[in-house]
Amino acid sequence: MMSPMTHPLLTKHRDTLDAAVSAITTRGYHSVYPESPSPRIYGENAAADGKAEFEGLLGKQFDLDTPDVVDYVATESSPFGIELGVHYPRADAEALLTAARRAWPTWRDADPDTRAAVCVEILERIHRHVFTLANAVHATTGQAFVMAFQAGGPHALDRGLEAVAYGYAEQRRTPATAYWEKPAKGEPLAMNKRYHVVPRGVALVIGCNTFPTWNSYPGLFASLVTGNPVIVKPHPQAVLPLALTVRYAREVLVEAGFDADLVGLAAEDPSDRIAATLALDPRVRIVDFTGSTEFGDWLEANARQARVYTEKAGVNTIVVDSTDDFKGMCRNIAFTLSLYSGQMCTTSQAIFIPEGGIDTPDGHVSADDVVAGIAGAVAKLTGDAERAVEIIGAIVSPQVADRIDAAAETGEVVLASKRLEHPAYPGARVRTPLLVRLPADARDVYGTECFGPVSFLVTTADTRESLRLVTEVVAERGALTMGVYSTDEDVLTAAEEVAREVAVHLSCNLTGGVFVNQSAAFSDFHGSGGNPAANASLTDPAYVSGRFTIVQSRRHA
């Protein structure tokens, strides 16, 4: 039974919230936002409407209804060559912080249920504009459209809801009140106690270029649901997806009776370095960051007044030992290496193959043939430009494109990277994946993250050496994913031991429609927080529990 004070949004979203909280305790399949952009699900006009809304934003000032805007910045250039020209209000750190602090009290003092319901409404509002968002993600990141829709829309929204569920559940672990009665001689000692959820303060979310929404929503919603105002600092090359997100969030907050400035946008000229300024401000008490190891380490070392959650670089690996489906293995690996040109933080970079070859149902396959199998599967997947671009998308930046050429010099090229002409975008920066074969002792090459469509096929003495190299590389450099292919249960067990040792999530014998570089919200964890690739996992209890404190009061009953 609900109290008369129940916020209308709580009534509206109670079931969604309860189902999400249930999902994080069982971690089975759960999804709220349909991943298929099909008109049968979203309606006949949804795609066209979203595209029109997106195009209506281009070349104009992006209005956020923020006060005192003195300047605008336009910093994005699309990997597809799409003319963007969106001008965002240039952020002033002091103004953003002041506004966030001013907006805070009513949100801080709202109950966790209300905050959770408002967060779900924000997710729903974003979802209502999911095709607009998908176009923005597509244009700024270089992801093919369907991927931009899925990863940037429903999958990001599911991850956001997962963070809402964890943050909401976490706040309810301590009761709001307690009655304490201690047996004593004479009259018992009795106290009434209250426990307040006290949010930490202004939260900063620093987004990345490749997954502006997917990587930002967990931190954004984890901080917001636990009562903190949030400043969203997008990557200067991928502002629009987060600017839209901030706009929808502000709309919902105002409609729900809160202050729009609880969610602010820190758009900048890259020379502003506003992320560093904000991160060191004493009012900023939480920082979520996705990006380079260099800046992530800097934040951890310097933003000492804040809880800092980072996802940085790493070296993801696959150990090939044997398989009961050689073609399926090659196809599966090829898709992982090709999807979004390997520009996922979860893409496998080093694939270890024993020099003696591997056992398959069709007999023994030599190491050369394993290499050829994988290279052939990638070549097949990316051979036809029209089909290829729907998988590989475009290269996010000129720096990544340059890196491909440099990587080709590091070893034996078993599949060269090609420039493809994009059928829809003549100026697009499109490259197929590069595969380089290396010996086990070239660890300085394959053991350092080479972000982009570059993967190394590493020949080892045997699977034991493969596992040892994985252990060493991941302990030193970190990783978000690890794959293993083996028909030998002892090898799978040994791989699982390695995964636990270096705290990396393991996928075994993927030959079908699940890929090592993809994780499902509510079921798969992204990162463990236990190796150098990330100091936190998206999303687990540890990711949310530090975003607020409990403050108690007590008095005689």
Add this chain to the structure above:
Amino acid sequence: MMSPMTHPLLTKHRDTLDAAVSAITTRGYHSVYPESPSPRIYGENAAADGKAEFEGLLGKQFDLDTPDVVDYVATESSPFGIELGVHYPRADAEALLTAARRAWPTWRDADPDTRAAVCVEILERIHRHVFTLANAVHATTGQAFVMAFQAGGPHALDRGLEAVAYGYAEQRRTPATAYWEKPAKGEPLAMNKRYHVVPRGVALVIGCNTFPTWNSYPGLFASLVTGNPVIVKPHPQAVLPLALTVRYAREVLVEAGFDADLVGLAAEDPSDRIAATLALDPRVRIVDFTGSTEFGDWLEANARQARVYTEKAGVNTIVVDSTDDFKGMCRNIAFTLSLYSGQMCTTSQAIFIPEGGIDTPDGHVSADDVVAGIAGAVAKLTGDAERAVEIIGAIVSPQVADRIDAAAETGEVVLASKRLEHPAYPGARVRTPLLVRLPADARDVYGTECFGPVSFLVTTADTRESLRLVTEVVAERGALTMGVYSTDEDVLTAAEEVAREVAVHLSCNLTGGVFVNQSAAFSDFHGSGGNPAANASLTDPAYVSGRFTIVQSRRHA
């Protein structure tokens, strides 16, 4: 129904564990270890046996059955002048770390239930020797015997059990396995998933001189139950309570089928600075510390490879606004200021009184009379040496004694500190509390922790100013406790607002047998982690969730 693999200790302690987990969700009264040292509870011979066991340790080598001991250190000198002369194996950091890592795998791979049961057995084993422990705490800290028994024994054990309950519950928040099935065209995608609790690594617990067990048990048991080996580094002046703890823990671990070196003792000569050496070692992944702000801040800044949980200095305050029981208020405050000579991290240091005086049931009382009332109550409580020493105990170190004399120069002395002769210990360092009256603008004096039997009575313009000063001082310096006395609900509400603002736990109108400086395990939180006095709370979910990570694996179903 239990599986055949259930550890016998789990069967034995299932009910204790379940009750503790239930208690942390309701946070009502819960205690497992009786706080009264009465022979009716502990048996006629328990006190004498414990004293004999304690005395049997004095002047001898303390044997821990640790390998390769090359040297012993005896560093303790009792505030009561008790001759201790216990010689502890001098720790070698490398040997301790190697042993801890070697001992780790079976403990790491045990299930959370088994680990929790073994932890409860350790607590029970310590409890079996509680009088021995009480004598050790009494002798090393200067706490009067009954307090040493209660705070050092049952209350510390309850806090340890609370940490076990939180750590145990936290590990169970993610299921061990999940079945994931995604609807898809054709056959559904189905995966079996496993989620492993992966403990972080070697944990270091750095104890303090005043509460060697109470302040160390939460970190010790939180790390142990979550699967980490623990190295206990006692304060060189209070080694024995933790050496006994380590001994009992090792006994139980071996009996339960694990390695003794899962809990090690880092006894040192103070010049060894082994805490710093251990804290920076890459194998140390968790640090719990109670002590100075200087070393706590150093750990937070430098032990970057570890999760660091600190409790440091702070300025605890009481705001006196009005009361419905003037004598009760004065008695209650006097007890707080006197207990263990104010050497608790929770003792109130600054008491704010409005210059216009306060309302009481017996009419208006001037500020001078409030000061006189509190000073008189302290004088009464500490006037008779024989009774006084059972409350105030002894001064933990010569430095604290010196500080009393220095503090007497800072303002108007309204109650002088006296040296008392201890009836049982002629050489004991006993001083009664010093009360100094200060104006509101002497913030540099009352606004900095002056550890020991020194409290400041601060005259303010009004309660509004008192609350403002509390806000400023606590925001800057931190605090673990705050008290308020008022008959005005608006003032209590304003005080609660302040408490939330600076994240300090509040006690309202304590006039009976509950004191602002005492907290009850399972119900009261110690510290919030939201102000400079501590970066964590003992014990809440955030205190335990970072001590392990979750690592998953998945394969096709």
